[in-house]
Each structure stands twice: as structure tokens, then as C-alpha cells.
Amino acid sequence: MSGYAGTLGAHLRRAPRPSLRFIPVWRRNFLVWRKLIVPSLLGNFADPLLYLLVLGYGLGRLVGEVEGLGYMAFLATGIVCSSAMMGATFEALYSAYTRLTMQQTWAAMLNAPLSVDDVVIGEIAWAATKALINAAAILVVTLILGLAGGWGAVLVLPVVLLAGLCFAGLAMIVTTVSRSYDFFLYYFTLVITPMMLVSGVFFPLSELPDAVARGAMALPLAHVVALVRPLMTGAWPSLIPLHLGVIAAYAAAAIWLACALARRRLQT
Amino acid sequence: MARTAALPRSDTPAAGSGVAAGAPAALAQGLVKRYDGVTVVDGVDLTVERGECLALLGPNGAGKTTTLRMLLGLTPPSAGEIRVLGHRVPEDARAMRADTGIVPQFDSLDPDFTVRENLLTYGSYFGLSRRQVAARIDDLLAFAELRERADAPINALSGGMKRRLTLARALVNDPALLVLDEPTTGLDPQARQHIWERLQRLRHDGRTLLLTTHYMEEAERLADRAAVIDGGRLIACDRPRALIAAHIEPHVVELRGDAAAGWRDTDAITTERVGATVLLYSGERDGLLAAVERHCGNDYLYRPANLEDVFLRLTGRQVRE
Structure with a gap:
């Protein structure tokens, strides 16, 4: 029975085994979302839109242009990224945790021919879809308001989906070790909020002290912004392989770790 | 009590499972489970014959649920060999669970869906299409006596209805083996009789039943054989009448x-x-x-x-x- 030791090390040495069985997990969440489409869209959509319009209008009059963009456009391109992060994070934390604990949805799935990896990957894929939905909604508004345009804007969607996998994976790590909802506050306070503030969503990285800016480039959100902002405003991003590589590396490592942690938690 | 619809097992000849006709439905040998040095299951040998109903009896903490979880491939044994429906467990647990129905101890119905949607969604976890489940859904609803409640939300169901739905859900893949962890705990006497009647029918349909229970009356009524587990060890296993004759x-x-x-x-x-x-x-x-x-x-x-x-x-x- 070696290889079935319950330690985290043993689980980490075993790669996740993805299979198409993750699709029914994704589909289950999609069907529930579709039932509640109006409140869920409104909730995910109204908040970032409010930030965009109020901050963009108020600060925009003070700031004028940033990096050759009107502040409203600068902010809109950043908020597409942060709303993707928030969408994936909330789904993979609170909603997934509810299905793991209160609702026992995961337990029901594991009683069917689904593995822990299938469930975790299905949840992450769904949370990434939520990131895509959120970002796409803001993207459409910015296009309508004329703040962004060009064919490059379409390429924002695959970037945001990859970012969604990354942030969902990171949040799923927290979910699989959490023993209560209260634990998620640490993740927001220590990781998500600081990352959002220093990653170039609200102002350019160049305004930060060098060390902080370099630190921000070690985190995934700054790389998402570095890709999405030019794509939305008719420019072509530089260093594309680097940015995609960092996001993809975070996504792969996070999914690997989340699967291992989930197996350790559930296969006992 | 109204006679409810039967749910005969479709006689696909052991679809692809390659199980010899005489082979037991489940076989565990030398099963051990340790948690942090504490042994909760301590060398259990257990055989569940095809078509029988075996009840696992034992006080709280005796190791019943852990034994079931190992048989189902939900937790790996610390030692021992397991074969269920001809599949090695936990290695081939996925293939085994495709032909197994599980009624868990705790309610895991999906509160975001109606009765019907619960069956459709659960079927999708088995790779069954909407159409495949739809073909069975009327029979499943009739079996659970929930036809009039097909479009009701889960939180509108009584405890007995939820249990019946959980049982129907476990039948969505037409399983050869049904595993039930305390299927009637917390139910009132009428609801319990309801479940018993259905379990008896499933056994008559040729399915194998493995259940845990605290209720000796339940074991006496349903089980062909009862296995008593205490302190992680199997201390007796026989027909209920034979156990009584031997010990009392x-x-x-x-x-x-x-x-x-x-x-x-x-x-x-x-x-x-x-x-x-x-x-x-x-x-x-x-x-x-x-x-x-x-x-x-x-x-x-x-x-x-x-x-x-x-x-x-x-x-x-x-x-x-």
C-alpha cells in the first residue's frame, strides 16, 4: 500500500490526474449559477463598476492622464484584472468551502466515480469561468463607454481565463486547509488586498518604490495587468512569454498543491 | 402502504466488470486502518456474497464507517487487500464506484436543485447523459414515492423524503452493489418502515446490500448475515438466528x-x-x-x-x- 501514505509529502509527489470527469463538476456549478443569474451577475458586476465610475470620475479629474491614457481608461483596464481575481477568489473560497463542508456536495461527488482531483479541478475551472464572466462584463462596459477598443480586446478573454485558473488555484489552497470561514479573512488581508494595491490596478507600478515594484512583479496580478492594459487600449504588450509564463507557473503550482491538500484532507 | 414501483436491475451480464459468477461482491482481507498510530480497524476479514444483505453492527467508534470507506476506496487502508465487484480497491475504485450506489450517513442532497434536478445532476457524475437519466427518472421517483414532489426544492422535503431521495439517487446508475451507512438513523417509525420495504425490494431484485446500523431490529429484518464489529475487530459474523442461538x-x-x-x-x-x-x-x-x-x-x-x-x-x- 505504499504511495497511499496520508502525508502531504506523499500527496505532493503524486501529480494531479486530470480527467474529463471534471466537466460534470463544472456543469453542476454552472447550472446553479444560471438559476441565480440576476443576483449573481449584479453582485459581481455592480461593485467593480461602482469603483470604476466613481473613482474614475473623481480621481480622473485630479489626475488627468496616466501613461498616455485617460485615468478612467487606465483604471478600467486595471479593474478588468482585479475583478477577475476577485471573481475567482470568492468562488474558490466561500462557495467551494460551502460545497466542501456545509452542503457536502463534494462528498456526494466522491461517492460517484469522481476522484478528489476531478472535483478540485472542476471547482477551479468553474471559479476561472467566474473570473471570465466578471472580467467580460466590465470589458463590455468599458467598450460601450468608449474607454477601450480594438481587436486586441478580444485577446483579453484567454488571458483573463488563465488568470482565473491561477487565482482560483491559489484560493483553493486556502480552502483545502481552512477549518472555518473566518480563516479566509487572513488571505484577503495578507495576500489579496496588498496584491491588488501594488500591482498597477489603480496607479502605475513606476510610482512605487523600486523594491515594492519588484516585489509586485513576483506576484501574478501585475503580470495580468501588464498584458491586459495594452491589449484593451490598442497597443501590443511587451514581454508576453514572461508574463504568461509567470501566470501559468503560479496556476500549475497552485493547482498541484491544492489537489494534494484536498487529497490529504478528504482521503482519511 | 401502497405497493410502489419495482426497480428491477437491468440484466446486463456484469457489464465489462469481468466478475466470475461465483465471486463475492466484496472481499476484504486483513484490513487495517491506523490514524496517527491509533488503530481503528484492526485486521478485519469480511466477505459479502452476491445478492445477500450484510449488516455491519457495532457501537459508535467501532470502525464500521471506516471499514465502509475503505471498501469504497474513499480512504486507503494501512494494510490489507480489498476487492469489490471484481475491482482492486483503492486502485480501481473509480470503476468499482461506477457500478455501486452509496447512501451516506449524512445528507448530501444538493440544496440548490429540485428533486428531479438532484437525480439528473447526480447521474451526470456517473457520465450519464440527461437522456439516459430521464429514461429512469420516473421509475426512480415512483420508487421513492416522490412523483408529486419532482419539482420541489430539497428544503421542502421531510427527513423521510430526503432519505428516500438519497436512496433513489444511489440507484441512478442501476448499481449491482448498494452500500448504506446508517440508512434509517434519525427517522420516525413510519419513515423507517418505508425505507425497509424498499431495501427488501432491492434485495429481491438481485442487488447486493451492505449496510451499517445501530438498530438491531433493522439488522434482524433485513440482513441475511450480521457482522459484529467492536474495537476495530470483527467479533462475530453469521445469520441473525444463528448468532442468537450461538451466543444467547x-x-x-x-x-x-x-x-x-x-x-x-x-x-x-x-x-x-x-x-x-x-x-x-x-x-x-x-x-x-x-x-x-x-x-x-x-x-x-x-x-x-x-x-x-x-x-x-x-x-x-x-x-x-
Whole structure:
């Protein structure tokens, strides 16, 4: 029975085994979302839109242009990224945790021919879809308001989906070790909020002290912004392989770790 | 009680599972489970024959649920060999679970869906298309007597209805083996009878049933064989009647209240005390009843020995946490 030791090390040495069985997990969440489409869209959509319009209008009059963009456009391109992060994070934390604990949805799935990896990957894929939905909604508004345009804007969607996998994976790590909802506050306070503030969503990285800016480039959100902002405003991003590589590396490592942690938690 | 729809097992010849006809449905040998050095299952050998109903009995913490979880590939054993429906477990647990139905101890119905949607969604986890499940859904709803509730949300169902739906859900893949962890715990007597009737029907349809229970009456009614587990070990496994004959004198008297308090033990009669109740066991009826009537007149209950007596004798009387 070696290889079935319950330690985290043993689980980490075993790669996740993805299979198409993750699709029914994704589909289950999609069907529930579709039932509640109006409140869920409104909730995910109204908040970032409010930030965009109020901050963009108020600060925009003070700031004028940033990096050759009107502040409203600068902010809109950043908020597409942060709303993707928030969408994936909330789904993979609170909603997934509810299905793991209160609702026992995961337990029901594991009683069917689904593995822990299938469930975790299905949840992450769904949370990434939520990131895509959120970002796409803001993207459409910015296009309508004329703040962004060009064919490059379409390429924002695959970037945001990859970012969604990354942030969902990171949040799923927290979910699989959490023993209560209260634990998620640490993740927001220590990781998500600081990352959002220093990653170039609200102002350019160049305004930060060098060390902080370099630190921000070690985190995934700054790389998402570095890709999405030019794509939305008719420019072509530089260093594309680097940015995609960092996001993809975070996504792969996070999914690997989340699967291992989930197996350790559930296969006992 | 209205006769409900039967749910015969479709006679696909052991679809692809390659199981020999005589092979047992489940076989565990030398099963051990340790958590942080604590042994909760300690060398269990268990065989579930095809088409039988086997009940796992044991006090809380005896290792029943852990044994089930190992058989289902939900947790790996620390040692031992498991084969279920011809599949090695946990290695081939996915293939095994495709042909197994599971009724878990705790409610895991999906509160975001209606009754019908629960069945459709659960079917999708088995790779069944909407159409495949739809073809069975009327039979499943009839079986659970939930046809009128097909479009009701889960939180509108009573505890008994939820259990019936959970049972119907476990049948969505037409399983050869049904595993039930305390299927009637927390149900009222009517709801329990309801579940029993359905389980009996499923056994008559040729499915194999493996269940855990705290209710000896449940085991006596449903099970072809009962396996008693205590302290992680299998301490007895046989037909309920045979267990009773092997471990307990056939005639039992229960004394309560003053009659119990005043009873003085004698050599001729085996005496057990459970809480405030005194249980008297004897191989011979007339002598037992005469002794009891001399002591307390008619203030006693006479009954034949049952599985509960066996259970108490084998697992002791102290309360388990």
C-alpha cells in the first residue's frame, strides 16, 4: 500500500490526474449559477463598476492622464484584472468551502466515480469561468463607454481565463486547509488586498518604490495587468512569454498543491 | 402502504466488470486502518456474497464507517487487500464506484436543485447523459414515492423524503452493489418502515446490500448475515438466528423499576444489568418464569432472545462516546 501514505509529502509527489470527469463538476456549478443569474451577475458586476465610475470620475479629474491614457481608461483596464481575481477568489473560497463542508456536495461527488482531483479541478475551472464572466462584463462596459477598443480586446478573454485558473488555484489552497470561514479573512488581508494595491490596478507600478515594484512583479496580478492594459487600449504588450509564463507557473503550482491538500484532507 | 414501483436491475451480464459468477461482491482481507498510530480497524476479514444483505453492527467508534470507506476506496487502508465487484480497491475504485450506489450517513442532497434536478445532476457524475437519466427518472421517483414532489426544492422535503431521495439517487446508475451507512438513523417509525420495504425490494431484485446500523431490529429484518464489529475487530459474523442461538439463551425476561431493583442474582439464571433494567436469560422457560413470578408477580416482560441481546453480550454494556 505504499504511495497511499496520508502525508502531504506523499500527496505532493503524486501529480494531479486530470480527467474529463471534471466537466460534470463544472456543469453542476454552472447550472446553479444560471438559476441565480440576476443576483449573481449584479453582485459581481455592480461593485467593480461602482469603483470604476466613481473613482474614475473623481480621481480622473485630479489626475488627468496616466501613461498616455485617460485615468478612467487606465483604471478600467486595471479593474478588468482585479475583478477577475476577485471573481475567482470568492468562488474558490466561500462557495467551494460551502460545497466542501456545509452542503457536502463534494462528498456526494466522491461517492460517484469522481476522484478528489476531478472535483478540485472542476471547482477551479468553474471559479476561472467566474473570473471570465466578471472580467467580460466590465470589458463590455468599458467598450460601450468608449474607454477601450480594438481587436486586441478580444485577446483579453484567454488571458483573463488563465488568470482565473491561477487565482482560483491559489484560493483553493486556502480552502483545502481552512477549518472555518473566518480563516479566509487572513488571505484577503495578507495576500489579496496588498496584491491588488501594488500591482498597477489603480496607479502605475513606476510610482512605487523600486523594491515594492519588484516585489509586485513576483506576484501574478501585475503580470495580468501588464498584458491586459495594452491589449484593451490598442497597443501590443511587451514581454508576453514572461508574463504568461509567470501566470501559468503560479496556476500549475497552485493547482498541484491544492489537489494534494484536498487529497490529504478528504482521503482519511 | 401502497405497493410502489419495482426497480428491477437491468440484466446486463456484469457489464465489462469481468466478475466470475461465483465471486463475492466484496472481499476484504486483513484490513487495517491506523490514524496517527491509533488503530481503528484492526485486521478485519469480511466477505459479502452476491445478492445477500450484510449488516455491519457495532457501537459508535467501532470502525464500521471506516471499514465502509475503505471498501469504497474513499480512504486507503494501512494494510490489507480489498476487492469489490471484481475491482482492486483503492486502485480501481473509480470503476468499482461506477457500478455501486452509496447512501451516506449524512445528507448530501444538493440544496440548490429540485428533486428531479438532484437525480439528473447526480447521474451526470456517473457520465450519464440527461437522456439516459430521464429514461429512469420516473421509475426512480415512483420508487421513492416522490412523483408529486419532482419539482420541489430539497428544503421542502421531510427527513423521510430526503432519505428516500438519497436512496433513489444511489440507484441512478442501476448499481449491482448498494452500500448504506446508517440508512434509517434519525427517522420516525413510519419513515423507517418505508425505507425497509424498499431495501427488501432491492434485495429481491438481485442487488447486493451492505449496510451499517445501530438498530438491531433493522439488522434482524433485513440482513441475511450480521457482522459484529467492536474495537476495530470483527467479533462475530453469521445469520441473525444463528448468532442468537450461538451466543444467547433463548428465553429472556426484562425487569424494570422496583422489580429490577429488588432482584437478587441466582446461579440458575444468567443476569445482566443495563442501566436500570435487569435482563434474565435462561435455556428453560418454565423455571425462569416461575422464579420471576415468585419475585414480582406479573410485573415483567417475557420475550425470545434477539440480536440486541447478542450485541450487548458481545460488545459489553458500557456507553460508547
